[in-house]
Each structure stands twice: as structure tokens, then as C-alpha cells.
Amino acid sequence: MPSLTDAQDSRTRRLIVADPSVATRLKAMSQVFEELARGLGYVPGIARGRIRRTVHADAILLANHEVLRSLTTWPAGCILTEAAPFSHASIALLSRGVPTVILDADQGHRLVEGTPAVLDGAAGRVLQASIHPDALTPEPPPVPRSLQTRDGERVALRVSVRTAKAACCAREQGAAAVGLVRSEFLLPADDRVPDKGFYVQAFGDILAAAAPLSVTIRLLDLAPDKHPAWAAALPKTGPLGRHGSRLYDDPLVRSVLDAQLAALAELCPRYPVRVLIPNLATAAALARWQRVVSAAARPCDPVVGPMLETAGAALMVDRFLAQSALVGIGLNDLMQSLYGADRDVPQVSDALDPYAPGVYRFLGQVARIAGAGLERIQLCGILPQLPGVLPVLLGLGYRTFSVDVAHARYLAQTVATRTCAQDRALAEAVTAAGSAREVKGLMGLAADH
16 A cells, blocks of 8 residues: 555655654554554564465465474465464474464454565564665674673673574574574484484584584474484373473484484584483483583593473572482473473463563572572573563573574564663563563553453
8 A cells, every 4th residue: 555655645755844754654654554453473584475275485484283294395485373372383383493473263254365475574563565774673693702681791692593593593693692402303304213423414504504512402302293204103292291202212312312412422522512301300410411411522521511490400400409409490491391281282372471470470489599500500591582581581580592593583582772771670570460461561562462
């Protein structure tokens, strides 16, 4: 549609001359008219193309969770309805940097197949193709090597990856380190069981791409919806059943784990590597796996830390910190542990509300238990990457995060605009809030998005 400030509208031109602020207000009105839908920004970035319900590389895919789970190729952008934001299927969009907006089902139904559109993932907006580029969210500069808040508090933004390409992007964009290699997604092309040779190549490519950054490799982390072809015979259990290190007693899984450790033993002398053991519940289990990794990696002795993924494990964080210089908290699994809801089922996604004040009360309690060791905790997962959340986590005292490459620049920009006093006050208000709606208001977000 023509802009309200079109040069042919002489009356509008006279108004602008008389009051320059009119131009700003009219521009805002024009953008509202050009907005097709507004929801939750999930993956930042700009995508252009026609809205389609089937996958096209140059189109914006309009899909629900079931469609997303079956994708084998990737669109230019994605509009998700009936979403499960903490699911592995959704995380794949993050890992691949596909700009994505989450809408409710009614908004999705109102979008017309074939409409030319622009998707602004950072702002959570779907817009008409005629929108002026100046109205879109600009890409921030790379992450500063020494990222600080406005009042000088240092923050470490590490990056989670599953490919060498993502590791290279992490280095180029200024990430502090590769905080998490999702090793379960490194798979031979022929679906065979991975062996040492495969992992020497796969790990080596990531380590070389990230160099000289430190790289933390999370060892094999299979789960109900992360069963590669080689593991098809393994029993599939519920979301809170056997996954991660709880499967390491299976002979097939242990053989692949041993292949990973043998590859690390070969690579450790050349690269700075740390190791995370997924889904550990006790300090005794951590001690056991520290001995296993240390023996396998000789003569190297990499830091071996736990990934805490349940509420019970997180509340024992001080015991884990006493044994390791690195403790990861897996927020995606922690959410489903807290609320007893499968993160891969969209029908219960309301129970996993990232704006529920209970989430932040719990993380505040964990921070207090960690005490001075809080600086050695790395938060991993979707939560810090959702709109409005990072300042609250900073206010609770967390300083180290492993996020997806697509979000790193945007989160760094947020850090640089904040002060510790601001964030502590926000965190205090959020943990005292009585509802998710109130939390969203404190974060400056619309209550219905």
C-alpha cells in the first residue's frame, strides 16, 4: 500500500513541515498497516518470500509442530503455530539460524497462502513485502571480545553448535568460547555406528573451525526424540526416563561413548577442550565419569563437568561446584523437570511458560546455593534467548551463557545497554510477581505474545 507520507499527499507534507513529529507518527502508523501478524520472536534475522504451507528454500514456511518434526530441508524463514518452543524440533531452527516467529493458531489461520511477506524474527513480526527496510530490526555488530554491562560487569556469551560452520561463525562473531557441542547430532552419512575415526574427523573439524577458542563438548546425549538410525533398537522411554548418561550402561551406547573419548584423547593435545556429561544426578556420578574421561584422555586431563537437567540436581549445585571448574545447567530439560510436562508435546507447552515467575524463583534459589561459585555456572538452552529474559538472569547473578549463533549478537547488544542495578531490580520484581502476565509487563512485553 502507498505510504501515508507519500509525496503526492500535499496536505500531509504541510503537516510535516509544521510539526516534524508528525512524520514519526505517520511512519509508525504505516508500519502497523503493513503488519500481517505479531507474535513471539524465536530466531532473529530477516527472511523474505511467499508464505507457504510446504517447504520451499526461498519461501516462509507456515507450519505446526508436527510438520516441523518431519522437515528434512529448510525454508528461508518459518512461522510456527501450535509450537513447542523447548522441543528439539524447534531448536533445530535455532541451530540452523532460520528466522522464526511463533504465532497462535488463530493468527496462523488468518495468513493467506502465497502472500509475499517479510519476516522479522527479532521483533516477532510478519510484514507485507512492501515494508521499508528501515522499519526492520538491523543486525547488531559482532560480540565484543570483552563484553560488559554499562557499569563494567563482565558477561561471557558462549555459543552452542552442532557443525563446524557454526563454530566458525561463533569465532567470527566474537563469541567467548564454544560452550556446547551437541555431539549426538554428529552422524555418519551412511547411518552406521560412529567410531573413533568418525569422531576424530567430526570433532577435529569443529575444534579447528573454532580455534583458538576453548570448546566444550557435551558427550553423547540421546533422548526419546534424539534416536539416530544407529540407535533405533534402543528402548524409547518417556521424557523423564533414560536419556543422556542414564543410557551409558547400554553396550551399544557405551561403545559410541568410548569412540568419542578415544577421539578426544587424540585431539586434546592440540586443542583446548572441556567435557560435559549430560543428565547427571549426583556428585558421586560426576566423580565416576571424571575418572573414566581422565583415564581415556591420558596424557591430557580435560576439565570434566556435569550438565544438570533436573530440579533435584540443580539444588545440589554446590556439591557439583566443589568437584569441577565447570557446571552446565540444561534449562530446556530443567523446565520440564520443574513442571512435569514433556517439552516435545505442544499440547502441554502452556505448562512450560518461560515467563512464569516460578522459573525465576527457582533459578534465584540455585544462584544463592552456588554462592561464589556462580561465576563457574554456564546456563544452556532456549530460556536466555527468549525476548526479555536475559536481563532477569543477569539480575539473578548469572554471567555465563551458551546460546545459539543466531542470537549471540542480539544478546550482546542487550547486555551492553543494561546495568547491574537495573537488572537486580528487575529480577527482584519478577521473582515477586504473581503471574506470567505480570512478568511480561515487567519485561516490557505485550501480555498476549
